[in-house]
Amino acid sequence: xxxxxxxxxxxxxxxxxxxxxxxxxxxxxxxxxxxxxxxxxxxxxxxxxxxxxxxxxxxxxxxxxxxxxxxxxxxxxxxxxxxxxxxxxxxxxxxxxxxxxxxxxxxxxxxxxxxxxxxxxxxxxxxxxxxxxxxxxxxxxxxxxxx
Numbered sequence: 001x002x003x004x005x006x007x008x009x010x011x012x013x014x015x016x017x018x019x020x021x022x023x024x025x026x027x028x029x030x031x032x033x034x035x036x037x038x039x040x041x042x043x044x045x046x047x048x049x050x051x052x053x054x055x056x057x058x059x060x061x062x063x064x065x066x067x068x069x070x071x072x073x074x075x076x077x078x079x080x081x082x083x084x085x086x087x088x089x090x091x092x093x094x095x096x097x098x099x100x101x102x103x104x105x106x107x108x109x110x111x112x113x114x115x116x117x118x119x120x121x122x123x124x125x126x127x128x129x130x131x132x133x134x135x136x137x138x139x140x141x142x143x144x145x146x147x
Contacts, residue, residue, distance in 0.1 A: 006036015038107030040073035056094035082137035
């Protein structure tokens with residue numbers, strides 16, 4: 001898959017997921033800017049509806065964005081989206097309204113049964129890390145090998 005085809009596929013998947021009726025629609029503000037070959041990069045501007053009570057980017061939304069964007073990165077490698085077996089997020093610093101946040105996910109390894117993806121969210125203006133983490137996904141849905 002070429003990089004151009006990869007990013008177009010990632011954009012289509014992200015649009016389909018965020019325009020649905022499921023909880024994932026909360027990620028509709030994330031604009032995919034590049035991707036393919038196991039990587040997905042996007043960005044969004046922190047708005048009032050993204051905040052917690054203290055006025056910074058909500059941790060649950062951060063985790064959902066990390067979950068979705070790492071899945072898009074994995075899918076750009078030609079993998080099944082899988083199911084999450086482990087999701088981790090470390091919250092490093094606050095993001096405030098108006099901050100543009102870049103989300104960068106990279107597939108570290110995708111095997112027959114498991115895939116490992118990392119992700120960093122950083123303030124685009126100064127490069128400051130907002131959160132980092134990743135997930136492990138089970139991707140083996142071949143019913144013959146599951147028996």
